[in-house]
Amino acid sequence: MQKFGGSSVADAESIKRVAKRIVDTRRQGNDVVVAVSAMGDSTDDLLDLAHAVSPIPAPRELDMLLTAGERISMALLAMAIKGMGHEALSFTGSQAGMITDATHGAARIVDVTPKRVRAALDQGAIAIVAGFQGFNRGTGDITTLGRGGSDTTAVALAAALGADVCEIYTDVDGVYTSDPRIVPQAKKIDFIQSEEMLELAASGAKILYIRAVEYARRHGVKLHVRSSFNNNEGTIVYNPEDGIPNGGNVEEPIITGIATDSGEAKVTVVGVPDIPGKAAEIFEIVAKTNANIDMIVQNVSEAATGRTDISFTLPSGDGQRVIEALEAEKTSVEFLSLQYDDQIGKLAVVGAGMRTNAGVSAKLFRSLFEAGINIEMISTSEIRISVVTRADSLNEAARVLHTAFGLDGEDVAVVHAGTGR
């Protein structure tokens, strides 16, 4: 199973390059199934058109519209492969048996029945499948899987077909210990546990979508994140229960990677009466706005006033909406005021080795303290420590911790132009 994103198939030349790569894999004796995204920015172009004809495009029609994008790229890719003398057949999500629920724009996969894909492989053909799209049996309508949908398509098909590996092709060499644009000493990770990958993705690493990683973990699919611009080995994402992949280092590092996220903001609800149920009230109001809140911190109550402050972080884009919703309920919740701060940075240190190694948080706090970087919020999981700093200290914090936890590589990582998805 291989997946190519939009930047890998942005124009006719790229499509031919990808086709050659696919044919090479086939000629090495592998059955090949490919999930492909829409060309370059074509999905954004279609979205612009949709908003030009209707302020709030109907979700069913939006899915119908957007799925035209992968239809174009997959047909071109199949043509290019056939032009190189190898049999290829393209399939829409519906033809490939990607059965979903009926939620337009963010459908969940309920079944994968890739009969036609299997038949194509049995004939010796390469199967090209449209990423991102599915089909609901009840309504007979076309659906889309939402953000990162093509990764999910690839993983779901890999699981259903029992593929040896699901290769996610991108424009960087793999998963790095940190973003090389921020930490020049960042190095490529050869092997990473799926749980660590999940924490990194959730903390701002853009290379893989959480949903695809989660699906891969649940269905035992081995992921290989690699570059479509060279033949280097990339990063293998594996389940530790399945054992460490061939060639894997048995000595696992305590810290695997550091993710940064500068797109978050902090909301503080000041002077909340410290009585049971108030936090629930606040987060019910926030939940109604569909904002994706992340870290939550509640200060110790001041005995004198009987009031406390509650802070939480969320994507900056959701800020306005949440502030308005809370302001509207100020009287009923009885808080005193709201503070909004979008000059924050979020950083997460992730490593499965944390489970068995004490002292990680102590080292983290000491390193940042010595660098003169103030920590504003802290939250932890079993294998992750996240901290919030001022936005302008974020990159420095990442570099300091990268060095402190021994992640620095010997060479400076090469960053491709246009890195990112």
Added chain:
Amino acid sequence: MQKFGGSSVADAESIKRVAKRIVDTRRQGNDVVVAVSAMGDSTDDLLDLAHAVSPIPAPRELDMLLTAGERISMALLAMAIKGMGHEALSFTGSQAGMITDATHGAARIVDVTPKRVRAALDQGAIAIVAGFQGFNRGTGDITTLGRGGSDTTAVALAAALGADVCEIYTDVDGVYTSDPRIVPQAKKIDFIQSEEMLELAASGAKILYIRAVEYARRHGVKLHVRSSFNNNEGTIVYNPEDGIPNGGNVEEPIITGIATDSGEAKVTVVGVPDIPGKAAEIFEIVAKTNANIDMIVQNVSEAATGRTDISFTLPSGDGQRVIEALEAEKTSVEFLSLQYDDQIGKLAVVGAGMRTNAGVSAKLFRSLFEAGINIEMISTSEIRISVVTRADSLNEAARVLHTAFGLDGEDVAVVHAGTGR
């Protein structure tokens, strides 16, 4: 049933204009089904991409690719209608039950089962159907209907749904007695028999495709060709067996229209042995090139040599191919030489009234003779006379005959910018 071509949905503004028109028709109490073509030149853009990735794109994949075009326009149109507060649902060819054979690029319709379209109408929704595309049950693959396919989609759906009328929206006011760019006195025809329309379409009138007219004739579908830029009545294409439509003039004119075609060339096979079977040999060779030959003229054999000349016309684009094929068989056919002439013009005078009126051909020959225009070839059907002239006399010939047969209108026809399809 309404059909809108690519120029009517070329951009967001046009789509909103068309949406408004459709909603108006619905609000007048009609059930509305719309067949729509791909936006503007988007089909050509997709074709260019296909040829950029593969010199001879695989037909199955080409159909997969091109059908993305109507998917985009139909989804946008449905969104725009919903944005105006009316329920609308878009359907692909397959969802609308356009069942075809498996011939990619030029599929024939074998069945039309518009269950979902009917259900949408029963719910009070407007149904938007992708033109040009179908679905083959045997292979499970997407097909396209070939040139003029969206007209055919509209007519086939109108027949299957028992629509009162199939309105073909275009960028001119209807069918004209001749091309107004060539004959300024041309006037709009209010009513035309389907057989006459067939002859005009076959003789170069671009307004409707032969196949859609033929389908309409066989299934008793009334066509209304009209402008998408105004509310004027256009041209009704009807079957005389069904009676003349309301308001129709019972006195039918002898000549209904004059079509011109400057895209043809003439091939003359010189010195063919005048023995049985030679013409068959020649046209078998031509048939293998898939060239679309039209008029055929064989001269009287010269007694002295026992040889004759055979001339035929064909679209200029097919010329090269046919000349090469014939040249390759020169020895076996034993002809002397080939002549190729692309400086010809073809003109057809069409009218069901010819059946009962003698003297039409005499009048035609005299009028052209008096205007000093030489006729190079002649061919006739029951309701049509076609002649070939020099290319540079074609327009003049059309004007002379338009006047001679009393077709001139009082006003000069208004020609829209960008007339034609």
